[in-house]
Amino acid sequence: MVNFFASFKHRVAVTTDLWTADYQKRGYMAVTAHYIDDSWNLKSFLIRFAYVPCSHTAEVICEALYECLVEWHLERKISTVTLDSCTSNEKAMTILPDKLDTSSLMLDGQFLHMCCAAHILNLIVKDGMSVLEEGVERVRDSVAFWSATPKRHEKFEKMAKN
Secondary structure (H helix, E strand, O other): OHHHHHOOOOOEEEEEEEEEEOOOOEEEEEEEEEEEOOOOOEEEEEEEEEEOOOOOOHHHHHHHHHHHHHHOOOOOOEEEEEEOOOHHHHHHHHHHHHHOOHHHOHHHHOOOEEEOHHHHHHHHHHHHHHHHHHHHHHHHHHHHHHOOOHHHHHHHHHHHHO
16 A cells, blocks of 8 residues: 555645543543545545644654655645644644645645644534533433432322423
8 A cells, every 4th residue: 555655646644533532541542544546436544543642842743744745645635634722732733734745735735734623623512512511400300310219200200291
């Protein structure tokens, strides 16, 4: 696959995600390459799953991503890089263009960094759910109270029917 990308003529979009395994306190990075083939089919390949030392600073993230791009001969074929919108990722994406040949980037790299829409949507939903949290907790407490004993359950059903 590495040789395939070495002679590859098309642009490649890259997505990456970092996380820390709680039970190990070790950081990992997954990097996926996406492209459209000559038959207009979307192709995606996991090109790296690697240990990345903590802490996940912008410099560490940028270096790990850059090493992956060079290893797979993609450093001059990138269209976009999509990451979660956290501060260290955003800073890493200000460092990465300095390592790349900016003349190889589309529109001089203006759209190199793309924020992950799923991550943004997740943040929006979490924020919305926090508004509902107190009401949901009250409903759970009520259900627990009324279903704690058969007698309470019968009383609840009787009141609900009336």
